[in-house]
Amino acid sequence: MIRTGVSVCCLVFLLSSTLHTGLSGPLAGKEAWDYVEVRDGAHMFWWLYYADSQSADFRDLPLVMWLQGGPGGSGSGFGNFEEIGPLNRNLEPRKTSWVQAASVLFVDNPVGTGFSYADGPDKFATNVATVASDMLVLLRHFFTEKKEFQSVPFYIFSESYGGKMAAAISLELSKAIAQGTVKCNFAGVALGDSWISPLDSVITWGPYLYTTSLLDDFGLADVSSAAEAVKKAVEQEQFEKATELWSVAETVVEQNTNGVNFYNILTQEPDEKVVALAGEDYISLQTRRHIRPLHGQSLSELMNGPIRKKLGIIPQNVTWGGQAEEVFSSMAGDFMRPVVDVVDQLLEAGVNVTVYNGQLDLIVDTMGQELWVKKLKWEGLPGFNKLRWTPLDDPVSPGVTGAFYKTYKNFSFYWILKAGHMIPSDQGPMALQMLKMIIQQD
Ligand SMILES: *[C@@H]1O[C@H](CO)[C@@H](O)[C@H](O)[C@H]1NC(C)=O
Numbered sequence: 001m002i003r004t005g006v007s008v009c010c011l012v013f014l015l016s017s018t019l020h021t022g023l024s025g026p027l028a029g030k031e032a033w034d035y036v037e038v039r040d041g042a043h044m045f046w047w048l049y050y051a052d053s054q055s056a057d058f059r060d061l062p063l064v065m066w067l068q069g070g071p072g073g074s075g076s077g078f079g080n081f082e083e084i085g086p087l088n089r090n091l092e093p094r095k096t097s098w099v100q101a102a103s104v105l106f107v108d109n110p111v112g113t114g115f116s117y118a119d120g121p122d123k124f125a126t127n128v129a130t131v132a133s134d135m136l137v138l139l140r141h142f143f144t145e146k147k148e149f150q151s152v153p154f155y156i157f158s159e160s161y162g163g164k165m166a167a168a169i170s171l172e173l174s175k176a177i178a179q180g181t182v183k184c185n186f187a188g189v190a191l192g193d194s195w196i197s198p199l200d201s202v203i204t205w206g207p208y209l210y211t212t213s214l215l216d217d218f219g220l221a222d223v224s225s226a227a228e229a230v231k232k233a234v235e236q237e238q239f240e241k242a243t244e245l246w247s248v249a250e251t252v253v254e255q256n257t258n259g260v261n262f263y264n265i266l267t268q269e270p271d272e273k274v275v276a277l278a279g280e281d282y283i284s285l286q287t288r289r290h291i292r293p294l295h296g297q298s299l300s301e302l303m304n305g306p307i308r309k310k311l312g313i314i315p316q317n318v319t320w321g322g323q324a325e326e327v328f329s330s331m332a333g334d335f336m337r338p339v340v341d342v343v344d345q346l347l348e349a350g351v352n353v354t355v356y357n358g359q360l361d362l363i364v365d366t367m368g369q370e371l372w373v374k375k376l377k378w379e380g381l382p383g384f385n386k387l388r389w390t391p392l393d394d395p396v397s398p399g400v401t402g403a404f405y406k407t408y409k410n411f412s413f414y415w416i417l418k419a420g421h422m423i424p425s426d427q428g429p430m431a432l433q434m435l436k437m438i439i440q441q442d
């Protein structure tokens with residue numbers, strides 16, 4: 001199913017591809033990319049950057065897979081050019097690229113995200129079980145094609161809804177490794193600002209905004225009652241209704257905060273304020289709220305211009321980001337389901353789990369993460385709760401606190417200061433240091 005004819009030609013040096021595409025940069029890093037047909041008519045795109053370190057060969061450094069949120073946000077686009085890839089959106093080298101510490105694999109998932117595409121409306125995933133089984137097909141192909149990565153420690157890092165997918169994928173991957181159907185050295189999963197327990201996020205919005213001077217007493221009452229409605233729907237397992245009510249709760253937040261930015265409460269751009277339109281259906285509203293920030297105009301132009309030209313394998317009728325709304329709406333019935341039990345199963349299976357969260361994130365605020373972590377049935381939880389956290393200096397400002405962290409047995413938590421939802425965009429040096437600590441390369 002993998003297009004082998006294509007994958008050989010795609011293993012290029014950026015330096016040599018420069019000649020053909022006009023992309024330039026001092027990096028000499030090796031890259032590869034391809035599609036895998038993970039189900040009939042469901043095509044998934046991956047893009048690998050080999051680790052580019054002066055002191056170590058890529059075979060001696062871990063491999064990190066990065067999963068973006070949404071669902072429908074593209075790792076090959078946003079994660080790569082706006083967060084952790086070797087080049088930024090202007091194709092200039094990024095000083096805090098994760099490629100200096102690990103090989104990085106971006107996968108546009110679920111099917112329909114980024115350069116991935118579905119051949120028909122029935123090909124989109126509707127739940128995380130399908131998301132995970134699709135990814136397992138991709139990983140089986142990847143580790144078969146790239147045998148040199150089979151023994152390299154493999155980590156899954158994620159952001160937002162990507163964390164919910166990462167948890168499910170990690171569980172399936174650990175089973176597949178035990179059964180011998182995927183050959184890889186799975187070393188852990190990191191859940192960044194992750195949608196593990198959606199209700200715990202929503203019910204803490206009010207208190208979080210109130211203590212940061214973004215709600216008055218009236219606003220707190222309004223947001224709390226909107227959150228109660230979401231809670232009721234979740235408790236009754238009416239998950240599609242809960243997704244719709246989540247959207248309503250966000251509108252209530254926006255109305256009471258004069259349009260706070262859900263991704264970083266301290267930044268507000270006048271032209272990025274979201275206003276719910278009369279009669280607009282909630283899927284289209286949520287796409288504007290949560291997918292559009294990941295698919296800004298200049299990033300879209302880059303991906304659909306020079307990048308698709310450089311890649312050379314994107315079918316003519318596939319637009320980067322073109323199916324994002326279908327990806328999101330297909331998952332609407334799954335969106336508000338919690339996966340705390342999956343995290344418990346991961347810990348039970350001996351998988352190393354890290355949670356990291358940005359202090360200024362509203363959509364997945366840290367208070368909500370604290371709540372679901374305290375619900376874990378993991379036997380190590382009492383020991384974790386007894387530990388005090390340890391401060392970490394901001395790598396660029398010694399003496400200034402950049403984060404706190406705590407590790408007990410197979411579980412770690414990083415509190416990242418002055419960062420919102422997209423931690424590597426907001427605090428690149430701190431995010432890179434955290435990466436190195438988690439993958440044990442510091
Ligand atoms: C692109 O065109 C092919 C062939 O006409 C078709 O089978 C496929 O479904 C189209 N894909 C998309 C994403 O529109």
Ligand SMILES: *[C@@H]1O[C@H](CO)[C@@H](O)[C@H](O)[C@H]1NC(C)=O
Pocket residue numbers: 186187188350352409410
């Ligand atoms: C999990 O992390 C610990 C260090 O905290 C490490 O010793 C262990 O090897 C890791 N487990 C795996 C499977 O990599």
Ligand SMILES: *[C@@H]1O[C@H](CO)[C@@H](O)[C@H](O)[C@H]1NC(C)=O
Pocket residue numbers: 347348349350351408409410
């Ligand atoms: C990780 O979890 C497994 C399974 O519970 C356990 O055997 C192992 O000792 C744990 N690792 C650490 C570093 O505590």
